[in-house]
Amino acid sequence: MTVRVRFAPSPTGYLHIGGARTALYNYLFAKKNGGVFLLRIEDTDQERSKKEYEIEMMKDLKWLGIDWTEGPDCGGEYGPYRQSERMNLYKEKAWELVSEGKAYPCFLTEAELEELSQKAIAENKAPHAYHTKFRDFPLYEAKKRVDAGEDYVIRFKTQQKVYHLKDHVRGDVDFGEDMVGDFVLLRSNGMPVYNYCCAIDDWMMKITHVIRAEEHLPNTLRQLMLYEAFGVTPPQYAHCSLLVGEDRQKLSKRHGATSVKQYIEMKYLPEALNNYLCLLGWSHPDEKDIFNKEDIVDVFTMDRFNKAPALYDVQKLNFFNGQHLRKLPIAELVGLASDCLPSHHPFQNQTAEWKNQAMEIFKEKIQLITELEAVLEIIFRTEVMTSDEYQEIWSWETTGQMASYLKEQVMALTAPATAEQFQAWGDHIKTELKIKGKPLFKGMRAVLTLEAEGPDLKIVIPLTPVAVLKERMTKF
RNA sequence: GCACCCAUCGUCUAGCCCGGUCUAGGACACCGCCUUUUCACGGCGGUAACAGGGGUUCGAAUCCCCUUGGGUGUACCA
Numbered sequence: 001m002t003v004r005v006r007f008a009p010s011p012t013g014y015l016h017i018g019g020a021r022t023a024l025y026n027y028l029f030a031k032k033n034g035g036v037f038l039l040r041i042e043d044t045d046q047e048r049s050k051k052e053y054e055i056e057m058m059k060d061l062k063w064l065g066i067d068w069t070e071g072p073d074c075g076g077e078y079g080p081y082r083q084s085e086r087m088n089l090y091k092e093k094a095w096e097l098v099s100e101g102k103a104y105p106c107f108l109t110e111a112e113l114e115e116l117s118q119k120a121i122a123e124n125k126a127p128h129a130y131h132t133k134f135r136d137f138p139l140y141e142a143k144k145r146v147d148a149g150e151d152y153v154i155r156f157k158t159q160q161k162v163y164h165l166k167d168h169v170r171g172d173v174d175f176g177e178d179m180v181g182d183f184v185l186l187r188s189n190g191m192p193v194y195n196y197c198c199a200i201d202d203w204m205m206k207i208t209h210v211i212r213a214e215e216h217l218p219n220t221l222r223q224l225m226l227y228e229a230f231g232v233t234p235p236q237y238a239h240c241s242l243l244v245g246e247d248r249q250k251l252s253k254r255h256g257a258t259s260v261k262q263y264i265e266m267k268y269l270p271e272a273l274n275n276y277l278c279l280l281g282w283s284h285p286d287e288k289d290i291f292n293k294e295d296i297v298d299v300f301t302m303d304r305f306n307k308a309p310a311l312y313d314v315q316k317l318n319f320f321n322g323q324h325l326r327k328l329p330i331a332e333l334v335g336l337a338s339d340c341l342p343s344h345h346p347f348q349n350q351t352a353e354w355k356n357q358a359m360e361i362f363k364e365k366i367q368l369i370t371e372l373e374a375v376l377e378i379i380f381r382t383e384v385m386t387s388d389e390y391q392e393i394w395s396w397e398t399t400g401q402m403a404s405y406l407k408e409q410v411m412a413l414t415a416p417a418t419a420e421q422f423q424a425w426g427d428h429i430k431t432e433l434k435i436k437g438k439p440l441f442k443g444m445r446a447v448l449t450l451e452a453e454g455p456d457l458k459i460v461i462p463l464t465p466v467a468v469l470k471e472r473m474t475k476f
Numbered sequence: 477g478c479a480c481c482c483a484u485c486g487u488c489u490a491g492c493c494c495g496g497u498c499u500a501g502g503a504c505a506c507c508g509c510c511u512u513u514u515c516a517c518g519g520c521g522g523u524a525a526c527a528g529g530g531g532u533u534c535g536a537a538u539c540c541c542c543u544u545g546g547g548u549g550u551a552c553c554a
Binding site for chain 1: 477478479480481482483484487488489490493501502503504505512513514515516517518546547548549550551552553554
């Protein structure tokens with residue numbers, strides 16, 4: 001049997017970091033097992049679902065490189081892949097259950113429902129509508145009321161028994177018999193409910209493994225009940241640990257940037273995000289930590305999922321981003337820099353050779369490509385960067401001495417100084433002005449860059465435009 | 477309230493299933509040193525954890541029980 005897995009988001013917002021991780025796990029599992037990874041859109045909540053979000057989610061998944069072979073955009077053998085287009089199926093199956101006596105129309109009003117849940121609470125039970133009075137209502141009576149246009153929902157007739165789940169992450173899980181009441185399948189507006197659609201679709205789409213977040217664990221019970229009613233073998237389940245924020249609560253918007261879209265905007269690398277997310281709740285068998293998702297499909301197994309919730313830490317993500325940035329071919333890095341820097345930035349006008357050299361040294365100094373602009377200042381800036389150390393360097397007598405010499409040299413320049421020229425300046429200062437050691441190098445740096453620290457001057461100075469260099473000479 | 481889940485350095489985790497090789501390993505962050513006549517990168521090193529209590533056992537981070545702490549769920553949301 002070929003492995004079939006799915007990612008089934010609701011288009012009620014942008015793709016969440018947690019969703020991205022779930023999608024990644026499913027994707028990896030499918031790849032590892034030569035299976036199919038499909039995308040299903042769960043848009044049964046008409047109020048909150050938006051087409052716009054569906055489009056954005058697909059874009060975000062593609063950006064991450066998580067590709068599906070069946071889905072709402074590309075179709076497939078088991079479509080349609082949008083739940084809003086499968087309404088007839090859900091209704092049909094619901095009434096099938098009704099006719100078999102496994103579900104029933106229920107005419108309870110909101111007030112009656114409220115009363116039921118109060119009663120349950122009073123009995124120290126969960127506030128469910130356990131069994132309603134319409135549970136054993138004669139079907140022909142019910143149908144009459146339905147035909148008369150009375151409001152109703154279809155409820156599932158739950159069995160009072162313990163259900164057992166063998167979960168790939170959680171192990172053996174027992175669900176007590178009072179955990180759910182007669183839950184709703186079809187709402188009064190005719191729309192089916194998540195737990196029900198999900199079960200039908202996983203079944204109809206021949207899903208073999210459901211990999212999802214732990215918050216769905218209680219839902220699995222309902223789905224198990226449904227499969228039992230339909231006489232179908234359920235898929236295998238793996239409920240991964242949750243992603244949590246600083247306060248140890250489920251990661252949500254209030255924890256900061258939690259949508260993939262935000263990370264795209266902040267110019268993170270997709271592979272860095274994948275890499276970091278993958279390691280939140282899963283571990284590499286050889287404890288490797290920096291990798292691309294394609295590197296690990298061979299070793300990806302579900303038995304390496306960690307059960308405990310994982311705290312999302314942007315600082316560590318930044319580290320991963322830096323690592324991936326450094327691994328990038330230089331041409332790609334230059335492309336990234338050009339995209340990220342403003343169009344009027346002087347970087348844009350430099351030669352290809354110049355850009356390559358610059359990226360080669362500056363990539364070591366940044367974790368995010370957006371930090372590049374600040375770091376390039378050492379080449380383009382004409383303002384003095386004051387710091388205690390900078391002030392101190394200028395308080396040395398030697399600095400003033402070499403300043404006038406360097407100023408002369410710079411003003412005579414007609415093209416950027418070569419590394420050889422720079423070297424000659426240093427030699428001159430050493431032999432003629434008798435300055436050496438720290439005062440020599442620190443001093444030259446202060447004079448030429450108006451700053452106390454930065455990358456190797458031998459490389460930086462030849463990259464610095466003459467005009468910039470000359471202007472700097474007027475600042476002291 | 478009730479049900480379920482979880483528990484190793486501040487954080488992500490390895491080890492746990494198949495007890496001894498664990499004076500508990502790696503990574504982020506932090507600190508120090510080396511390298512670089514600066515900064516960063518890199519290298520080396522350091523601080524830092526088996527929640528607590530009972531068992532079982534010659535021996536427990538590993539198995540069992542309890543306590544505590546945390547989380548999730550409890551809908552005509554997904």
